[in-house]
Amino acid sequence: MKVKVAETAGFCFGVQRAIDKVYELIGKSEKPIFTLGPIIHNEEVVEDLASKGVQVISEKDIDAPSEKLRSGIVVIRSHGVGKxxxxxxxxxxxxxxxxxxxxxxxxxxxxxxxSLAGNHVIIIGDKDHPEVQGICGWCQGPCTVIRxxxxxEAFVPPADQKICIVSQTTFNYNKFKDLVEILRKKRYDNNVLNILNILNTICNATEERQKEAKNIAGEVDTMLVVGGRHSSNTQKLFEICKKECGNTYYIQTPVDLDSEMFQCSSYVGITAGASTPKKIIEEVQEHVRIKF
Structure with missing residues (x-):
């Protein structure tokens, strides 16, 4: 079986930096360590940290902190939080x-x-994603999330207010362009929507990962997208790959692989989300080469 693994697969800079910091704290701090939400959307990493005493907390825990929390250290993850x-x-x-x-x-x-300048902020992204919720938490005025x-099409802006558009860092680049184009063409009270700024804030690593995944999916017979079920950027990769290769599968670990995925297949592509450890990608690659 010929296998091609995306060079951009696995941890991005932001995720690697966050995980390294938590393990560094484990090694040098005697204080209890907490992460505000799972440090990344990967169960294996979260479970490993839990085995080392790191606890996951929510905003509610901060509202009424325990003595242990007061004496500990909270890690704000790479997704960020609101002010x-x-x-x-x-x-x-x-x-x-x-x-x-x-x-x-x-x-x-x-x-x-x-927002402090009085402009209406539009965030292109998923309103339920922690990164987007954090971005909303820095808006000092009205903001709208569009997914x-x-x-x-349904967005109706307030009158006499300029618009600034930004994007969730892991959003699908082509979808971002499509949604911006819809907003550009919208009219309100017979006037063109007053867009002040359109800022493509999708991170470079995400754009590169999506482009490479699309290219590989267009070449192979079977495409594997590896990542946690709750990983937004992995879900976007799956959508992109599925359009290029109908035989695309979303898996978390080698356990999810089965022979039916590779029937009449001689060329397999593998990519992975930004929260997928290198170890899991290597295990999937090895499993495909040896078992199938």
Whole structure:
């Protein structure tokens, strides 16, 4: 079986940086360590950290912190959080380490500035994703999250307000362009929508990963997309690959592989989301080569 693994598969810079920091804290700090939400959307990594004493907490835990939490360290993950969370951590006297991805921090600064200037912020992304929720938390005025064409068509902006558009860092680049085009063509009270700024804030690593995945999927007989079920960027990769290769499968570990995936297949492509450890990608690759 011929196998091609995407060079961009696996941890991105932001995720690697966040995980390295948590393991560094485990090694040098005697204080209890907490992550505000799972550090990444990968069960194996989260379970390994749990075995080393790292606990996952939610915003509710900060509202009424235990003594253990007050004496510990909270890690803000790469997805980032809204300004109210930082304010609450300081108010409660809880120590924290911020490993928000620099690309996400850039968006926080943009939306804060634009909203303070009185502009309406549109975020192209998934409103349920923690990164988008964090971005909303830096808007000092009205903001709208748009995920699909229906929501873009239905958007009615407030009168006399300029628009600034940003994107979730892991959003599908082609979908971003399509949604922006819909917004460009919209009219409100017979006037063209007053768009001040369109900022493609999809990170470079995401764009490169999506382009490479699309190219590989167009070459192979079977395409495997490896990542956690709750990983937004992995889901986007699966959508992209599925359009190019009908025989595309979304798996988490080698356990999910079976022979039916490779019937009449001689060339297999593998890519993986930004929260997938290199070890799992290598195991999937080895399993495909040896078993099938």
């Amino acid at each position: 109210p969370i930082y304010d609450k951590l300081k108010e409660k006297g809880i120590s924290y380490v911020d490993v928000t991805c620099p690309f996400v921090l850039k968006i926080h600064r943009i939306v804060e500035k634009e 699909n064409e229906e929501e873009a």
